[in-house]
Amino acid sequence: MTLGAKLRGPGWYRAALSQPISLAFSVGLVAAVRALYGYDPVLDGNAITTVALITMPIGFIVGIGCFDYWFRWASGAPTVPEDHSGHGAKTWRDYFKVNTDHKVIGIQYIVTTFIFFILGGLMAMVIRAELAQPGTQFVDPNTYNGLFSVHASLMIFLFIIPVFAGIANYVIPLMIGAPDMAFPRLNALSFWMLPTAGVMMVASFFADGGAFATGWTAYAPISTETPIGQQFFTIGVQFAGASSIATALNFLVTIITMRAPGMTFWRMPLLVWANFTTSLLVVIATPFIAGSQFFVLLDRSLGTHFFDPAAGGDVLMYQHVFWFYSHPAVYIMMLPGFGIVSEIVSTHARKPVFGYRMMAFSLVAIVILGFTVWAHHMFVSGMFDWMRVPMMITTMLIAVPTGIKIFSWLATLWKGVIHLTTPMLFALGFITMFTLGGISGIILAVIPVVIHVSDTYFIVAHIHYVLFGGSVFTIFAGLYHWFPKMTGRMYDEKLGKLHFWLSFVFFNLTFGPMHFVGVDGMPRRVADYADQFATWNAVISVSSFIFGLSFLVFLYNMITSWRQGPRAVANPWRAHSIEWQVSSPPPIFNFDEIPTVVGGPYEYGVPGAVHAVFGDKKAPVKPAPAGGGGAPPPTTE
Amino acid sequence: MGRLLRKRPALGMALLSGVSTAVGIVIVLAIDWFPVQASTASPQIDTLWDVLMIASVPVFVLVMAVALYSVFAFRAEPGDLSDGEPIHGNTRLEVIWVTIPFIMVSALAVYGWIVLDDIEAKQTDPLIVNVTGQQFAWRFDYPDEGKVKSTELVLPEDRDVEFRVNTDDVLHDFWVPEFRLKTDAVPGLTTKIRLKPSRIGEYDVVCAELCGLGHATMRSAVRVVTPEDFDAWIAKEQQSETDGGAAAAGGDEAAAGKQLFTETGCNACHTLADAESASAIGPGLDELSADAEKYGEQNDQSPEEYVKTSITEPDAFLVPDFNAGIMPADYAEQLSPEELDTLVKYLLSVSGEEKP
Structure with missing residues (x-):
């Protein structure tokens, strides 16, 4: 192919070319508009950066080829509706292209998000190095504030939320017996928006005045006054958010309309339920964070006064809008993990999930309650007093559906035949650590206590118990569990167990003591602290370094096993759900013939029970129209 | 003993949980969680905390005990390919673990509300x-x-x-x-x-x-x-406020300037030996006389003008290695012109001396 053809066709050459063009367009637009208004100077660095932050990612996404098919269709050029040229991966190069195969996109998501996980983790290491003793040692306060802000933003927006989307992308269509997601090209677009958001956030360190340094919460009015680095967050979040919303819509449509015959809602594996409910949360809540950041963007760039009280703005409005997304976001980061743990506990303990329907109902209850608690992040914010007690009550009520889940997993373990594989260990680690995070969550609902501990290290401890001991443990569990399916090879069980024990022990030594220093009066988000907290902080820092190193065991295991691990059989865990009934890795269109679902997904111990059959024309269940009423609910009780 | 527990797992569990709960409660109450109590709200909040801890321990212990016990009692032998009992649920159990947490959190919420009302009660002649x-x-x-x-x-x-x-x-x-x-x-x-x-x-x-x-x-x-x-x-x-004004009018400008320096909060960001401040967020002021001469020359200002502009319009000129937008830009409103003059004179007078 000639260079000219490469630059015209979709791919990295055209994506690279798009960058100078987008930048030139931004410079031109800013210069033209400013000249028109008679502003001096005509070229303003901040204005150009702001416009370029919008045009360059869009240029990249167009250049790499996410819109080619749609442009052709919109311009009336001939298109091939069943064009599968961009589907599936034959070589490693295909993972670097716009690909419509949900399995390829799943891997793209997982690998990309882990790169940002490593970056965010390295930032955490620098943070802990700085905090190892009081005073300022390695970084100045501005860099420090930038480090914890970018750390949190990467972990939330570029790791936990999208890595779950990646795992689900790979597994959900297989689990429900679908050949792909409902909108494969939208799926590809969702993925390619993600790295642009992440690169933007990391690149903010090179901005004039340093990275955004207002925390991942970016509270106004400080976020409307800090240097240009803030803009990288404000706009980056829009791309990450758009990616999440598009994926969530895709999941909803896929789960509603593309289930295999016989797959009624009450026969769906709980991971499918979890992604269904998560997607509802994403679609309803994510536009709110987009809104909050647009307000900041407009205040910063166009001189509006949303958060300027002198001009009639309202500072607390930011927090209400922000938390109306960001509290449900906690469940966006947790419900998929609940689903993964249900799959793993049931399969590796060889027992049906205890109280399957209550498990599904509790997910729905969490979705509904999750929208009624946002102001518990604002108990000391100065908002109206009357709102606090109702929010305390709803927050504490969430303990009930969450409790149902924990107790049901425990009851699933009870009298099972427990195989302590690596995924099972991580699932058990999750159940115990998440219980601690849940308990500190209850404590954080009780207003008089919150008035003391809010904005302290107690909060830092709580969120890491929920998001690391909770979400990230389930991510590790899920990756080990589906590793054979995704790669066709087995991981090293010994290294997996070593990874678990190192993580589990040093996770607790890192984040456990933060409860103590927090209650004792150490505020969060500080580069320097009083000498009385020095001992605990030294312990925390040393533990955190070993905790960080434990990740290398995981990385080594994943890379070497993927390259030369022993071949995996189709169903190494003897699981019942459909993804294990096809080869590892699955065929390019998942199923040579679409399965028919004839029973529940977890009928372990029931003689002769199967979840789905292939090609059995005499299947006992009448095929259900996808999305329709389906067969009558099966008797799983 | 071991065989008995394996036969009656629930009994083993109950024993394990009971002992651990007692130990756990002793530990959480023994930990010195809080700083000293210096307001009347402190003991109330600390007691509420203790109650929350006492309520939390049995929940955590129960979860840990069931998880650990299951792992030891129901662990598969190597090569065991059997399945567990196909138990799909138990309505009575599920009702129990909805009801008990509901009652617990409701009681804690009511208690929390009472404490909140108490610590925020109306005061007399505050x-x-x-x-x-x-x-x-x-x-x-x-x-x-x-x-x-x-x-x-x-x-x-x-x-x-x-x-x-x-x-x-x-x-x-x-x-x-x-x-x-x-x-x-x-x-x-x-x-x-x-x-x-x-x-x-x-x-x-x-x-x-x-x-x-x-x-x-x-x-x-x-x-x-x-x-x-x-x-x-x-x-x-x-x-001293009357004196401070009098001193400024009467001539003790150094004392008045120093007071302004700390009262306006300059010491929170700037190092100045005379005012015993040592913060490095903004440029240090111990060499200000020399700096003001140097930078003032660059900007065609006298040292006094330079210092005054730097206070009222902090972003007009940036000392190398410091960023715009960090120093508050409203000191022209916070300080009267006389106060500003006093402060400028004070800063230039204490920053020129040779260090011992």
């Missing part, structure tokens, strides 16, 4: 203290006590105090850990805290809401003193 946060210092004034202004928070023991909290710029949070209470300082709002100091001693006001570069070092001293000492302090402050 001492009003206006608290103002700015990047990166606190100011306090006592409107009913002769409008005394201070950068140190002095409070009488055993008297109701109402703090009215404001901010000059971004969000801050007024928190004294020993009092247990905090509230954000919100642009455009006045937030309130009511409390009664109950212990004589020295504490810190800690800023608990990220407010920028100097957030970690935004601290002020708090002294709780006897009512008599408090009255004496108020009288002395009133006196």
